[in-house]
Amino acid sequence: MSSSAPNPIVPAIEMTGVSLGSCDEPETAVLENIDWTVTPGEYWVIGGMHGAGKTSLLSLAAGLTAPLQGRYRLFGQEMPAKGDQFLAERLRIGLVFDNGQLFHQLTIRENIALPLYYHRNLPEAELEKIVHTILEWAGLTPSAGSLPGAVGRAWLKRAGLARSLVLQPEVLLLDNVLSGLDSRHVHWWLEALDELAAGRTPLGSRPLTVITAAEDLRPWRARAAQFAVLHQGRFRALGHHPQLSELDDPLLKELLAEPLPAA
């Protein structure tokens, strides 16, 4: 990972004319012709119904899949970049999965420590300290020794976040992180993401570019965030939240769960 601050001129994410396949059928385009630029430090929320292509878009952004058409650059680097020479570039982006996607054979603590031990050649004590800090921050210390199967879903999601943050990415992608959480956990996540976006991360003070996908846009209404929606294979950037209520769009109303005029 580069130690210098991100150059404000280089966009964190730049997609031009990108088409991408779905996770299940990589050859069939689920989203087409995406033009999207994310400047470092922005906080985006991407709304879309189930199956609209949110996860596929995040997979592409994370460099796990290749676009069918168009080009995608992460901090100016063409993606997906395979090979170890691009490792530093690729480590600048982190992806938090829907359900944490933890490794079931490893304990919560080992899950969080794994990327750190794999990528960072640091003294044991230092690695331990980082893992401890992250566990404390995420409130996972009590379940650190448990296997993922024995931990509730809400905590698995947090562990997924902690595992991504341990490598100190500059861009954080989150997939449906609030789905199925109770209000206490939702509150924790929204506060945590605000803190991260503002640069108050557990491991340092660098503003994070946060991009999260959601089926329900309501929790983010009052947050300072940019919005975009995925609908019928199109990506549409909408701007900041005060503008949202001015837009007369049935899909947006549904994602915001607003009563339709007729009701």
Add this chain to the structure above:
Amino acid sequence: MITLAVTVTKFGVARNVTFPAIYQEQARTGKRVLPMFLLLSAVLGFVVIGETLTLLNKHGFAAGILGPVMIAVVVRELGPLLTAMLVLARSGTRNVIELGTARALGEVDALEALRIDPIHYLVMPRVIGMGMAVFALTIYFVLGTLASGYLFAFLNNVPLRPDEYVHELTDALTGLDFAILVLKSGLFGVLIAIITCYHALARPLRLEEVSQAATRAVGQSVAACVIADALFLVIYLLV
């Protein structure tokens, strides 16, 4: 081939993660099943010597035949192959189920998102660990069988002193036997690991497909080991 390339290029990368994984693999494939193996080798020794003695009793006893029979049957053929089959049944199936489930649950995608090469982290330790484990188990299995074979002969009042038995064995052994035993058992372990990992990881898998992947992997592993075994026999015949 990819595994081989990764093993060569990345062997030293992230040793603090992969070396314990290799150790763990050879421990759970090898060490932990040793008691079962010694029991089986004892039984096999009884069976091979028992059958040989039955034959000899029918056709007249020939001195100095027990050692060569043990070498031909146990060291050259049954030892490595049976060990491989038992490892496949125990650890190979575990491998497909473990990795196939991880694949189906998106854990492999998570590894890729964390920029951890799944072949380096999941496959390489298993291949090296299983190769080592099958080799070590084969040695114990062969030694156990040779010992129990003598015990059975002794219990059946065969006039054979331990030193004569050892002498028969060493006479029948050639340098090629050692070389092939090492190669064969190591290769069986590597084959089983690669085939089981391939079926679990090569393509996207849904949870309900894990059992089919296990079936295919076991079938192909058996076939691969038997074919490899036959090829080694060709080497014996040629040399």
